[in-house]
Amino acid sequence: MAPSLRSLRRGLKPLVFLLCLAPALWLATGVLRPDWVALGANPVEKIQDTLGLWGLRLLLTTLTITPLRQLTGQVEWLAYRRMLGLFAFFYVASHLLFYVIVDQELAWAILLEDIAERPFITAGLAGFLLLVPLAATSTRRAQRRLGRRWQQLHRLVYAAAVLGCVHFWWQVKADIREPLAYSAVLVLLLAWRLKRRA
């Protein structure tokens, strides 16, 4: 058997933390540089897209933990799930806040219209709202207090991930290759679970 993952946790956890933070740091340095040169001609779009993409990527990464545990027989993977999930929430929440404050400049009438009339925005917002209770109950204490219901509640992550993919898919104009790839990964991750239960 491979060297115990547990013995690597002390070194690996800070590394994973830094890796998860890297996209945000890259954006921050891009904003601080004159004329946002690293962010291209449309920095608002670049920041918006980067935050959203990493939110979805980390959400899907969170969903790989259970299959990895089952495939390798090591429970150690679970030690990283909370951090990945919270980083996913951090990017999704930043994506939403950035859209509201910077992209739409707090124009509430336009925001309400967007939410009501543009299905991809409705889907994205719904996905975010589903993640809120999950982030709020991510502490060990909440886990203990909720007991069995904690696990039931956290199944919402599947719906949130589906909504995240739908949000991405409905947002693109014609080239669906990228959202298709993310959706395919999600379908695999969900299919794995269904197969295990069957």
Next chain:
Amino acid sequence: MKIPSSQITPERMYLRRRELMLGIAGLAAGAAMPAAAGPAAVMPVRLIERLAYSRNARYSTTETATSFADATSYNNFYEFGTGKGDPAEQAHRLRPRPWSVAVDGECEAPGRLTLEDLLKPHPLEERIYRLRCVEAWSMVIPWIGFPLGELLRRFQPTSRAKYVEFTTLLDPRQMPGQRYPVLDWPYVEGLRIDEAMHPLALIAVGLYGETLPNQNGAPLRLVVPWKYGFKSCKSIVRIHFTERQPLTSWARSAPREYGFYANVNPAVDHPRWSQKRERRIGSGSLLSRQPTLPFNGYATEVAALYRGMDLARFF
């Protein structure tokens, strides 16, 4: 001493002399220069050419022009890829010379013209136009070109020529984005004949005083400033006069989202974007939304073309 104007280094070339030197060095080294130099990559040097033109103040906005770097690195030109940076990265594959344009359909004088023959009779002028993309961003571009109507008249369209259709080059080797059926290639756009004859409709062969960079639609493209950017067909190889309204590429791909007219209209939203405001690229602020104007601010000139039409229906 009087220095002939041909001897004076044009300002743009002067400002870009380092890029030009880099370009020459890159060519000498045989390096894949545009890919290596990133999104702001320069055109192969031999194609950068200063154009002779006059300024058309009447049809030019006084708004600040978008920077050359932004206008040539942030493009929608799906023939080179669907990312905004893809055209600048991939467009070096396009060979804009030699080039010819086929003219056919409802006209007395059809034929195939070389680029040189097509351009020869037309004095070039600079027009600084607003460019409004359907994705709710905008730029201000100093185009070099000539009125589309003057070109079309040379072919003597008949009374049956109610519309004119434009087609972009189809060649997946030069345009790698065409290897995927993102749209039904080749790209087709069209105008009603009175729209095409309107003096604001332009055939552009350059921008910022220079030959059109490949990623902006070299060697010749349409510029219809009161319509969303996708109406302005790039790298044109065919002009077809027709009695029937052309089935244009985006209207075919998503008829609910893109109409034939595609006039800039803050009152008619796209299903995915509000069209009430736009983001001006390169405005120097992250908060760069400004209101969108009917017909992109050209209502005085063009609104009469659509008198009596329901613009929410004919979007």
